Amino acid sequence: MGRIIAVVNQKGGVGKTTTAVNLTAALTEAGRRVLLCDFDPQANATSGLGLNKKNLKYSVYDVIINQIPTEQAIQSTKYGDVLPSSPDLAGAAVELLSIPNPNGQLKAALERVQDKYDLILIDCPPSLELLTLNGLMAAEGILVPVQCEYYALEGLTDLMATLRMVKKRLNPRLEIFGVALTMFDGRTNFSTQVAQEVRRHFPGKVYATVIPRNVRLAEAPSHGLPVTVYDRSSRGAVAYRAMAEEVIRKL
Secondary structure, three states: OOEEEEEOOOOOOOOHHHHHHHHHHHHHHOOOOEEEEEOOOOOHHHHHOOOOOOOOOOOHHHHHHOOOOHHHHOEEEOOEEEEOOOHHHHHHHHHHOOOOOHHHHHHHHHHOOHHHOOEEEEEOOOOOOHHHHHHHHHOOEEEEEEEOOOOHHHHHHHHHHHHHHHHHHOOOOOEEEEEEEEEEOOOOHHHHHHHHHHHHHOOOOEEEEEEEOOHHHHHHHHHOOOHHHHOOOOHHHHHHHHHHHHHHHHO
């Protein structure tokens, strides 16, 4: 049965979706069965793997709100399977409040297909609200992308407080699966200092691979491709393949 890992950080712009998309592609390339659940109303992970979010018959919104079977909404791509998102998901937090067990709807949906995959990655929205709570309830671990910049550690305090609350009250199996250092600029001492500080805060949890600042990583989504396909030899692609190997060893 596959592991379910939520990619989460309430700060925007830290490389959360980039990490979810490119890890999915790199793990699929390595022969693993991977499902990327796009649980962000912006649906950037959906388009990042080449799907047109305007032409979908069903999305994760239909699964959790309209009780469409999970299998019917999943789309297969060359880079991994996707449970796509849509802008409708933006209103789901309100609609979930009228449903029994509002925190557990995504968990129930993913459990129906869990045995078909080695890993399910949930791309959570950049906030700590009901959708993210559904992701944390469904997961057994979280993968936290941390940008190697000044405010990186500030938001982690709130995230860790939420993690402790969810673990204590709702999901006792929830653990930190890994911390990914993103947007690393090796030309500056500051990126190195932030990386050292994050490793000090999360001993044994930070991946050895760091994701560099790389223009190819920024360009790839506009082509609907993971960077491992858009430019296989780019520093971003090489880094995500290396991180995928670390994930495989942890699995």
